[in-house]
Amino acid sequence: MSTESLERLTAERVDHRFKGLPPDADGLTVGELAAQRRNLFTGGFATPVLALSAERLEHNLRLMETYAERHGLAFAPHGKTSMAPQLFQRQIERGAWGITLAVPHQVRVARAFGIQRVFLANEVVDASALRWISAQLDADPDFRFVCYVDSVRGAELMDAALAGASRPVDVVVELAAGEGARTGVRTEEECAAVADAVARTRALRLVGVAGYEGEVPQATPERVHAWLRRLVALAVGFDKAGRFGQADEIVVSAGGSAWFDAVADVFAEIPELSRPVLKLLRSGAYVSHDDGHYRRLTPFNRVPEEGALEPAFRLWAQVVSRPSAEQAFVNAGKRDAAHDLDLPVAQVVRRDGTERPATGVTVTALSDQHAWLRTGPGADLEVGDWVGLGLSHPCTSFDKWQLIPLAQADGTVVDYIRTFF
Numbered sequence: 001m002s003t004e005s006l007e008r009l010t011a012e013r014v015d016h017r018f019k020g021l022p023p024d025a026d027g028l029t030v031g032e033l034a035a036q037r038r039n040l041f042t043g044g045f046a047t048p049v050l051a052l053s054a055e056r057l058e059h060n061l062r063l064m065e066t067y068a069e070r071h072g073l074a075f076a077p078h079g080k081t082s083m084a085p086q087l088f089q090r091q092i093e094r095g096a097w098g099i100t101l102a103v104p105h106q107v108r109v110a111r112a113f114g115i116q117r118v119f120l121a122n123e124v125v126d127a128s129a130l131r132w133i134s135a136q137l138d139a140d141p142d143f144r145f146v147c148y149v150d151s152v153r154g155a156e157l158m159d160a161a162l163a164g165a166s167r168p169v170d171v172v173v174e175l176a177a178g179e180g181a182r183t184g185v186r187t188e189e190e191c192a193a194v195a196d197a198v199a200r201t202r203a204l205r206l207v208g209v210a211g212y213e214g215e216v217p218q219a220t221p222e223r224v225h226a227w228l229r230r231l232v233a234l235a236v237g238f239d240k241a242g243r244f245g246q247a248d249e250i251v252v253s254a255g256g257s258a259w260f261d262a263v264a265d266v267f268a269e270i271p272e273l274s275r276p277v278l279k280l281l282r283s284g285a286y287v288s289h290d291d292g293h294y295r296r297l298t299p300f301n302r303v304p305e306e307g308a309l310e311p312a313f314r315l316w317a318q319v320v321s322r323p324s325a326e327q328a329f330v331n332a333g334k335r336d337a338a339h340d341l342d343l344p345v346a347q348v349v350r351r352d353g354t355e356r357p358a359t360g361v362t363v364t365a366l367s368d369q370h371a372w373l374r375t376g377p378g379a380d381l382e383v384g385d386w387v388g389l390g391l392s393h394p395c396t397s398f399d400k401w402q403l404i405p406l407a408q409a410d411g412t413v414v415d416y417i418r419t420f421f
Contacts, residue, residue: 001089002114009086009418010034018403019336020049030403030416040316040411041350047318047386048332050397051407052288054414056312057090063307064286065094070306071264076100076119076253078284082398083420085113087287098144100282104129109420111136111143119253120147121212121282123154123174123183127161134165134203146207146251148174150184155197155204162203171198172208172251173238175231177215184211191234195243206243208251208278209235213259221302224259228266239273253280261299261306285394288312292342292392313397315344315389317371322383328373330387333366336400342392344371350386358387 010031014021022044025033038044040051068075074097079088083106088099098117101107104126107118124130124147136143149155149171162169173191176184185191191209198206211231213224235252244250250273255263260283267279285294289309300308317332337344343366346358360376371389375381391397398404399421406415 001085001092001116002112005113006085006089012418014403019401020046020405021403022046030418034413034415037412037414040405040407040413041353041386042411043413045316045405045413047316048330048336049405050313050315050336050401051405051413052417053310053312053314054406054408056310057087057288057406060286060289060309060312061090061094063309064283065096067260067264067306068281069095071268073255073264073267073279073281075281075283076117077287078102078121078256078282079110080106081284081395082287082417083109084398084404084417085109085115085420086415086417088113088115091287097278097280100284104133107133107145116140116142117144118146119280119282120145121210123148123150123158125154125157125161127157130158130161130169133169134162134167137167137169138165144170146170146172148172148183148210149194149198149204150174150176152194152197155194155201159201159203165203168203168205168246170207170247170251171204172210172253173198173206173234175209175211175234177211177213177227178217180217181215182212188230188234188237195238199243205246206238207247207249208244208253209238210251210253210280212256213254213262214256219259221262224262225266228254228262229269232266232270235277236271236273239275244275247275249276249278250274251278251280253278253282255281255283257283257285257294258297259299261303288394288397290338290392290394290397291345291347291390294392294394311390313391313394314347315391315397316350317387317389319373319381319383319385319387320370322381325377326375328361328375328381329370330373330389331369332371332389333369335368337366337371337389338391338393338396338400339366340393340396344389344391346373346387347390348388349381350388351382351384355388361387363389
């Protein structure tokens, strides 16, 4: 990655663009503010403020690095989760092959920070985006780029947009997870037709197959394993047919954050092929994990002997209204908290420097700038208290905050994570 680009982040000035930060920090650079090591609770931060746990983040990075190594997987974590180049850097330092992304804009962010390997888990048919990607490949011999192709028409559009390119764009045929699933080619016969279409182009090079097992309809371990074996069989069949003749290695890729144990199981069964195989896992939500959706779905629930991810986000809000014994409101709502999968969960209450469990406090609804709390008979909650909320779904937590304090367990803020959505 580009050290110079990352250093520019520390030179950015703190101002009104970044919610939750201390008002008296306006005009400081991010680096200067970080060097002050302010405390999240006593250093002037304004609620609501989202914090990322420094210790839990490091634990999650280390755990998935170890998991991928143990199972012989290359790892390209999905960057659309955080869109935070500082976290991309830490993922690469922890052994990641590269970064997975979803749309060309995200690739532009990654390239601005010197990411050298990108797996784009989507078909790209936008001509201007393809020309930009081609220019990046032409300008940097070390840049590796791979994307999906999932239709004959898509292959033709890509080839037309890339006319005159000096380097081919590497593509993998996306196998759909089933009828009614999201993108991807529905049948093996259609996959072969798409591969034939790629072979007829001048600007594309077929290097593998890929898909997303998280879209398997009515997913069970058996159904997911069966689909992953279809994906491997597709790669084996393509290899026997000589379809990877121009590739240096064969890419076989899958892996969201709910079934990476199944990916590890089935990818371990990939036989020896005519070229080295890059077994590429793409799970991204692990970096912060969560207190809802992924806590329930994480594969580590099925394989606890391999470790456990830790939820690293906490949203701090303040009680601004206590209209009755059964009701309270805090000053964080839909603009601040992920809410597409689950409501936030009240975890702890802070008052006068003391933190205790949020006993009897339940989030029942969100308005734009308020969370509705139901308070039971045992709930000790007053106006002015800070309430720490656990969140569900990392992707829609990161995207609401441009600059996120990275805080140690005692509240010391040691860095600020910049996002680009």
